[in-house]
Amino acid sequence: MEQEIMADIQSKTATTESINRGPIAMQLRDVAVSFHGRTAVRDCTFDIAKNRVTSLIGPSGSGKTTLLRALNRLHDLTPGAKVTGQILLDGVDIYRGNITVTELRTRVGMVFQRPNPFPTMSIYDNAVSGLRFNGVKKKSLLDEAAESSLRSAALWDSVSSRLKVSASNLSGGEQQRLCIARALALDPEVLLMDEPTSALDPVATLRIEELMTSLKSRVTVVIVTHNMQQAARISDDCAFLLMGEDRAGELIEFDTTEKIFNNPVDSRTLDYTLGRFG
Amino acid sequence: MALIPTDLHVRDEAVTEINSVTADRTWYHYVLLGGAVLFGIISLGFVGTIFWSSLPTWVHHGWTLLTGKGWSSPSGPFGGLAMIVGTFETSIIALILAVLIGLGTSISIVFLLPRRIRNIVATLVELLAAVPSVVYGLWGLLVLSPWMTVTVNPWLNSWPFAKFLFGNPGQEFGTSLLLASIVLGIMILPTFVAVSREVIAVVPQDLIEASLSLGATRWQVIREVVLPTAKVGLFGATFLALARATGETVAVALVAGGVADAQFHLLYPGTSIAAWIALTFGESQGNEISALMALGVLLMLLNFGLSMISRALVNRQRRILAIV
Amino acid sequence: MSDMIELNEPVEDGHLVRDEIRRISKSVHARRVTTSRVMMVLCGVALLIAAVPLVMLIAELIKNGLPVLNKAFFTSEPQTPTLIAPNATGGVSNAIVGSLALTVYASVLAIPLGVLVGVFLSESSSKMASTLRVIAQTMAGAPSILMGLFAFSFIVHDLNIGFSALAGSFALAVLMMPVIIITTEIAVRNVPNSLREAGLALGARSHKVSLRIVLPSALSGIVTGVILAISRAVGETAPVLLVIGGGFINQWRPLDPVSSLPLSIFENAKSQWPSQRAQVWGVALVLVAFVFVMSLTARIWASRKQQVRN
Numbered sequence: 001m002e003q004e005i006m007a008d009i010q011s012k013t014a015t016t017e018s019i020n021r022g023p024i025a026m027q028l029r030d031v032a033v034s035f036h037g038r039t040a041v042r043d044c045t046f047d048i049a050k051n052r053v054t055s056l057i058g059p060s061g062s063g064k065t066t067l068l069r070a071l072n073r074l075h076d077l078t079p080g081a082k083v084t085g086q087i088l089l090d091g092v093d094i095y096r097g098n099i100t101v102t103e104l105r106t107r108v109g110m111v112f113q114r115p116n117p118f119p120t121m122s123i124y125d126n127a128v129s130g131l132r133f134n135g136v137k138k139k140s141l142l143d144e145a146a147e148s149s150l151r152s153a154a155l156w157d158s159v160s161s162r163l164k165v166s167a168s169n170l171s172g173g174e175q176q177r178l179c180i181a182r183a184l185a186l187d188p189e190v191l192l193m194d195e196p197t198s199a200l201d202p203v204a205t206l207r208i209e210e211l212m213t214s215l216k217s218r219v220t221v222v223i224v225t226h227n228m229q230q231a232a233r234i235s236d237d238c239a240f241l242l243m244g245e246d247r248a249g250e251l252i253e254f255d256t257t258e259k260i261f262n263n264p265v266d267s268r269t270l271d272y273t274l275g276r277f278g
Numbered sequence: 279m280a281l282i283p284t285d286l287h288v289r290d291e292a293v294t295e296i297n298s299v300t301a302d303r304t305w306y307h308y309v310l311l312g313g314a315v316l317f318g319i320i321s322l323g324f325v326g327t328i329f330w331s332s333l334p335t336w337v338h339h340g341w342t343l344l345t346g347k348g349w350s351s352p353s354g355p356f357g358g359l360a361m362i363v364g365t366f367e368t369s370i371i372a373l374i375l376a377v378l379i380g381l382g383t384s385i386s387i388v389f390l391l392p393r394r395i396r397n398i399v400a401t402l403v404e405l406l407a408a409v410p411s412v413v414y415g416l417w418g419l420l421v422l423s424p425w426m427t428v429t430v431n432p433w434l435n436s437w438p439f440a441k442f443l444f445g446n447p448g449q450e451f452g453t454s455l456l457l458a459s460i461v462l463g464i465m466i467l468p469t470f471v472a473v474s475r476e477v478i479a480v481v482p483q484d485l486i487e488a489s490l491s492l493g494a495t496r497w498q499v500i501r502e503v504v505l506p507t508a509k510v511g512l513f514g515a516t517f518l519a520l521a522r523a524t525g526e527t528v529a530v531a532l533v534a535g536g537v538a539d540a541q542f543h544l545l546y547p548g549t550s551i552a553a554w555i556a557l558t559f560g561e562s563q564g565n566e567i568s569a570l571m572a573l574g575v576l577l578m579l580l581n582f583g584l585s586m587i588s589r590a591l592v593n594r595q596r597r598i599l600a601i602v
Numbered sequence: 603m604s605d606m607i608e609l610n611e612p613v614e615d616g617h618l619v620r621d622e623i624r625r626i627s628k629s630v631h632a633r634r635v636t637t638s639r640v641m642m643v644l645c646g647v648a649l650l651i652a653a654v655p656l657v658m659l660i661a662e663l664i665k666n667g668l669p670v671l672n673k674a675f676f677t678s679e680p681q682t683p684t685l686i687a688p689n690a691t692g693g694v695s696n697a698i699v700g701s702l703a704l705t706v707y708a709s710v711l712a713i714p715l716g717v718l719v720g721v722f723l724s725e726s727s728s729k730m731a732s733t734l735r736v737i738a739q740t741m742a743g744a745p746s747i748l749m750g751l752f753a754f755s756f757i758v759h760d761l762n763i764g765f766s767a768l769a770g771s772f773a774l775a776v777l778m779m780p781v782i783i784i785t786t787e788i789a790v791r792n793v794p795n796s797l798r799e800a801g802l803a804l805g806a807r808s809h810k811v812s813l814r815i816v817l818p819s820a821l822s823g824i825v826t827g828v829i830l831a832i833s834r835a836v837g838e839t840a841p842v843l844l845v846i847g848g849g850f851i852n853q854w855r856p857l858d859p860v861s862s863l864p865l866s867i868f869e870n871a872k873s874q875w876p877s878q879r880a881q882v883w884g885v886a887l888v889l890v891a892f893v894f895v896m897s898l899t900a901r902i903w904a905s906r907k908q909q910v911r912n
């Protein structure tokens with residue numbers, strides 16, 4: 001807290017250098033994403049701290065999801081997509097460094113807006129699908145990972161007796177928790193969540209939020225959310241993005257959630273968090 | 279053999295009722311109803327007439343048509359075994375070729391080609407489907423057949439078990455069951471690709487992204503997620519292609535050889551139900567016409583059954599994807 | 603908040619599992635990537651193989667077909683070559699006239715009824731409508747030789763009309779109708795409900811809404827279906843083979859026996875005269891060109907419809 005207060009308040013540019021938030025999981029350096037030459041998001045420089053929840057907030061079109069998807073190279077398959085700047089995972093540039101895209105994706109997992117368990121697979125097969133993709137065949141290891149990840153996703157108690165049932169029989173909230181378990185089974189270092197509760201009812205939303213807080217000790221979480229209360233409730237750090245003049249999103253401010261919501265540097269951040277626009 | 283993928287688009291359920299027919303009954307309503315009734319009568323006539331004309335054969339010869347081996351014009355006996363065996367043999371080999379090549383083609387179209395080229399290729403597939411079957415037959419007869427005789431057949435005969443599969447070498451002619459299978463395979467390929475491409479393309483993108491995010495390679499995404507999700511619809515496409523293959527007439531008539539021997543050696547000439555009808559009908563009289571009509575009944579039952587299965591499968595796929 | 607569900611503590615395994623997963627993943631990585639590449643290349647090869655017949659077919663059609671196209675090809679009736687004049691094949695005007703007549707008669711029979719039934723299916727959700735829809739879908743996939751058998755039994759035999767253009771066009775009409783029905787139904791259903799409701803709200807009677815608003819909006823879709831049906835009918839051999847009789851002279855009246863383009867291909871493909879086999883390529887080229895133009899027209903119609911809607 002003290003360090004935060006001592007941070008360089010005068011600086012107009014968002015900076016994280018002086019905030020001590022513990023070890024860093026991912027670093028973004030001047031990251032920009034463009035599609036067919038049109039910039040969708042740019043000027044993103046901030047650090048994602050280990051074992052904390054970082055939220056990306058901002059109005060529609062500010063490039064939150066685009067930025068998130070750059071973190072596990074999901075843009076690779078989009079024709080015309082280009083990511084510039086540096087994204088470092090444990091100090092390794094994920095686009096140019098010594099890391100394969102499949103390895104990256106096992107270390108940086110993703111949960112999507114809509115619950116999307118594989119409809120042709122059972123609950124168990126869904127949970128271990130990532131391990132199977134990565135060549136794990138040993139039954140004991142699969143079983144162990146399935147149980148541990150389903151427990152972490154707070155799903156084990158309700159599904160342990162029907163692991164062979166198709167995943168499409170689960171409710172929406174359960175499906176989303178299965179998707180979280182599926183990502184956790186690979187024991188990733190970072191878990192990216194793209195508005196994971198936007199398709200869920202309030203009760204299921206609450207459960208996912210509790211889950212995220214409990215996951216912190218196990219994984220670093222980066223979450224995109226439209227919902228400012230959610231960002232305030234669950235995240236430790238917060239990046240605020242806004243669409244610029246040329247309709248490209250840019251990072252306005254990055255800081256601890258507390259500061260973003262209580263004492264932001266940029267007036268636009270204040271306007272947004274107070275609900276004056278967006 | 280034009281392509282009508284449209285039969286996959288009509289929804290059987292959830293039809294929004296527009297009550298112009300029932301709300302106020304006017305001349306318009308009666309005209310529509312009259313048309314519908316007339317179409318119903320025509321379709322009944324279609325099935326009924328062919329069945330009726332075949333009746334003498336079923337009464338007098340019974341099951342000979344299914345199990346008999348010889349076909350002697352003009353007085354009989356009329357055995358259909360050779361045609362039935364030939365139909366299944368050529369169709370199934372054609373189906374294997376078309377599914378193997380077609381699945382790869384559909385996957386390439388959806389996952390490898392850039393969007394613009396994808397549309398061009400889709401148009402080409404439609405054009406391939408629109409080529410009249412007699413043109414495929416002509417091509418098979420005048421281009422493929424000489425090439426097979428000179429190049430392919432000697433090579434095939436050097437295989438182990440060649441005698442068992444292909445028959446004694448030296449007895450084959452330019453036209454054969456194998457040539458018919460290949461031409462059929464080429465003909466049903468666009469049918470299969472048109473449906474399977476669509477079925478594959480509608481697999482939700484977020485399932486693909488989810489599997490990629492778990493570290494799957496492209497092929498793993500396709501094998502473990504896309505194909506299983508599309509499985510039912512792909513079977514639907516397969517049955518549709520099989521239905522087309524069994525009903526194909528003039529191309530097989532041109533390239534299969536038109537010999538009604540009940541054998542299955544692939545390099546020997548043979549025939550199929552539909553091709554046999556086309557080849558013999560012109561010179562047949564009385565009983566033989568009835569026997570050919572009976573073959574037509576077989577063909578009809580086979581085709582209606584296959585297309586029913588195909589439709590049911592494609593409808594089920596649509597429901598599966600509605601849940602996802 | 604947290605009393606709602608009991609959260610289990612994360613498993614404290616010091617990431618032993620993680621290490622083992624990473625190790626296995628690394629050890630099979632090269633194999634997985636290679637497999638993926640190989641399979642994707644194989645898929646691409648399948649696409650190329652699929653393209654080979656198309657390219658070969660078009661090449662052969664142009665190479666063999668173009669040289670035989672001349673004025674006589676289109677305007678003369680055919681002759682049988684003799685030993686003295688082995689190249690005297692004449693033209694194929696009989697087939698052109700015959701195909702034209704067959705298509706016109708078949709269209710006259712099939713289009714009005716097909717559109718009528720299609721509109722009926724789109725406006726009714728009765729048991730009868732769903733039965734007819736299944737029938738239309740089944741008929742659309744039925745082997746075309748069956749239409750020939752039907753036309754023979756009914757027109758040639760039962761009505762005792764004999765081998766004629768009428769019998770052939772009847773067979774083709776039965777073939778075309780399901781295609782027209784299906785595409786018409788889809789086209790009419792695709793007309794936005796708001797249009798109908800707007801008409802009804804203005805107090806128009808429902809059949810007037812159908813005739814003045816819905817059908818005009820669905821017209822391009824219906825035309826697409828009609829073009830597809832015609833292009834399919836023109837190329838069909840099997841249904842007409844059994845019932846039109848053939849013949850060398852230009853005939854077109856409904857009760858005349860006629861020839862047709864596909865039929866002339868079928869009959870001359872196995873000709874002993876090289877000159878006749880060569881001429882068949884010309885017929886095939888004309889036929890394929892016609893069918894391609896029709897299909898592309900239908901496609902353009904369909905996309906125009908979409909543009910209007912967007």
